[in-house]
Amino acid sequence: MVRVFNASYTSMYHVTSQAPPLQEQASPMEKQLLLLCLLLPAPVTPHEPGPLPAAGFGLCLGIGSYYIWNRISPGERCKDLGQVDVTALQEDLEKRVFGQHLAKGITLRGLSGFVKNDNPKKALAMSFHGPTGTGKNYISQIIARHLYPEGMKSRYVHQFVTTLHFPHVQNFEMYKVQLQQWIRGNVTACKRSVFIFDEVDKMHPELIDAIKPYLDYYEHIEGVDYRKAIFIFLSNTAGEVISKLALDFWKAGKVREDIKLSDVEHQLSLSAFNKNNSGFWHSSLIDRHLIDLYVPFLPLEQQHVKMCIKREIMDRGIIVDVELISKVANDMTYYPKDEKVFSVKGCKVVSTKLNLYLLPTIMDRPRNLNIFSGFFNFVSWVFWGICSSISNFFHFVFWAIFSLFLNIFYIISWVFWGICSSISNFFNFVFWAISSLFLNIFYIISWVFWGICSSISNFFNLVF
Ligand SMILES: Nc1ncnc2c1ncn2[C@@H]1O[C@H](COP(=O)(O)OP(=O)(O)OP(=O)(O)O)[C@@H](O)[C@H]1O
Numbered sequence: 001m002v003r004v005f006n007a008s009y010t011s012m013y014h015v016t017s018q019a020p021p022l023q024e025q026a027s028p029m030e031k032q033l034l035l036l037c038l039l040l041p042a043p044v045t046p047h048e049p050g051p052l053p054a055a056g057f058g059l060c061l062g063i064g065s066y067y068i069w070n071r072i073s074p075g076e077r078c079k080d081l082g083q084v085d086v087t088a089l090q091e092d093l094e095k096r097v098f099g100q101h102l103a104k105g106i107t108l109r110g111l112s113g114f115v116k117n118d119n120p121k122k123a124l125a126m127s128f129h130g131p132t133g134t135g136k137n138y139i140s141q142i143i144a145r146h147l148y149p150e151g152m153k154s155r156y157v158h159q160f161v162t163t164l165h166f167p168h169v170q171n172f173e174m175y176k177v178q179l180q181q182w183i184r185g186n187v188t189a190c191k192r193s194v195f196i197f198d199e200v201d202k203m204h205p206e207l208i209d210a211i212k213p214y215l216d217y218y219e220h221i222e223g224v225d226y227r228k229a230i231f232i233f234l235s236n237t238a239g240e241v242i243s244k245l246a247l248d249f250w251k252a253g254k255v256r257e258d259i260k261l262s263d264v265e266h267q268l269s270l271s272a273f274n275k276n277n278s279g280f281w282h283s284s285l286i287d288r289h290l291i292d293l294y295v296p297f298l299p300l301e302q303q304h305v306k307m308c309i310k311r312e313i314m315d316r317g318i319i320v321d322v323e324l325i326s327k328v329a330n331d332m333t334y335y336p337k338d339e340k341v342f343s344v345k346g347c348k349v350v351s352t353k354l355n356l357y358l359l360p361t362i363m364d365r366p367r368n369l370n371i372f373s374g375f376f377n378f379v380s381w382v383f384w385g386i387c388s389s390i391s392n393f394f395h396f397v398f399w400a401i402f403s404l405f406l407n408i409f410y411i412i413s414w415v416f417w418g419i420c421s422s423i424s425n426f427f428n429f430v431f432w433a434i435s436s437l438f439l440n441i442f443y444i445i446s447w448v449f450w451g452i453c454s455s456i457s458n459f460f461n462l463v464f
């Protein structure tokens with residue numbers, strides 16, 4: 001994960017979340033934390049036990065442990081850039097970056113001079129220009145890795161992408177404040193911080209101007225010394241001019257490696273920054289000469305694309321296949337239309353294109369590979385047959401036994417039901433018969449009495 005600026009954080013949060021290195025002086029925030037640690041346990045006396053001193057002690061212990069751990073843990077340190085192994089950086093650039101003799105030379109010389117100087121006059125500001133996929137991000141990643149082993153993931157390397165971190169132009173005032181806080185906070189924590197601004201041509205000019213003080217020749221600003229920081233600006237600005245220059249060289253039959261910085265610089269000064277839509281155009285970074293190095297990236301030819309493919313294949317640990325390299329290289333698009341000299345996307349899509357050739361789809365897969373695959377396919381089917389038969393057999397046996405038990409209990413339940421309901425019916429009948437017999441006797445008696453009584457009544461009725 002690349003450590004990037006998050007507009008919602010405050011710089012203070014960031015500063016307190018990281019411990020500065022041993023050789024650095026403690027920052028004001030650290031001093032405050034230490035003071036807090038010293039003062040908090042003060043009310044803890046044997047006569048005043050209570051939750052507040054206990055909580056204070058716990059908090060102090062936590063902060064203290066965190067502070068000490070950050071100091072003694074073997075994690076990354078903000079280091080003196082003088083420790084950078086320039087030879088290793090050079091070897092890495094030679095081994096990994098193709099077709100960029102100017103960019104490699106300028107960055108290497110600029111960086112090695114800067115890191116060797118223990119008292120630089122200003123922060124190093126490099127501006128990378130060129131068409132897409134030519135290695136601007138790639139070289140900045142390599143530089144970051146040689147400054148700090150964790151490279152772009154390092155807590156001392158900060159990458160800002162305009163469309164990601166400063167997407168809404170109207171919010172530039174807010175971004176300006178946050179960006180300045182971020183830079184100040186991180187340089188306070190580590191003077192040797194690296195700030196990479198990608199898509200800088202899309203950045204609001206005022207936002208670029210906000211960085212200006214940190215690139216200028218000040219010994220310190222509000223007590224912070226920015227002169228050991230490194231700023232790298234990436235953009236496609238002047239990409240067309242650089243491409244045209246490279247094409248002219250090619251057409252004239254000249255060797256590409258003969259292109260000198262002075263040739264490009266001249267072209268750049270003519271038109272590169274005179275575009276209204278370029279953030280650099282009215283930025284005082286240019287006017288005040290605060291950019292130390294303009295680094296042009298040339299468009300890549302097919303031979304360079306092939307080298308990128310080869311490097312990618314080797315990095316993946318695959319055996320290098322010349323035919324595969326040609327296939328992938330031919331699958332890329334080149335310009336101008338007729339001459340097809342330069343790759344439209346440089347080496348940018350090499351990795352994706354290679355995947356297409358390395359991972360054959362199911363449709364492409366040959367049906368009968370060879371006798372061994374057929375044999376093992378057959379064996380696998382035989383095993384499948386045996387295993388599934390055994391499984392089905394047990395399935396049947398268990399099913400039969402299980403259903404037999406089920407049926408037995410089912411029958412038993414019916415038999416019981418029959419017996420019980422017969423007994424119940426019998427008793428039902430007996431009780432009904434007895435009760436109805438008694439009922440009828442009394443009923444008859446009642447009628448007999450009624451007959452006798454009503455006859456007597458009628459007799460007397462008649463007599464009187
Ligand atoms: N000159 C080069 N030599 C070797 N590999 C390269 C070179 N240029 C680009 N690549 C490969 O292409 C990938 C993409 O390049 P990178 O991101 O540096 O392009 P970019 O110049 O930043 O392009 P964009 O302007 O579009 O951002 C890199 O990760 C790297 O693998």
Ligand SMILES: [Mg+2]
Binds near residue numbers: 136137198234
């Ligand atoms: Mg890029």
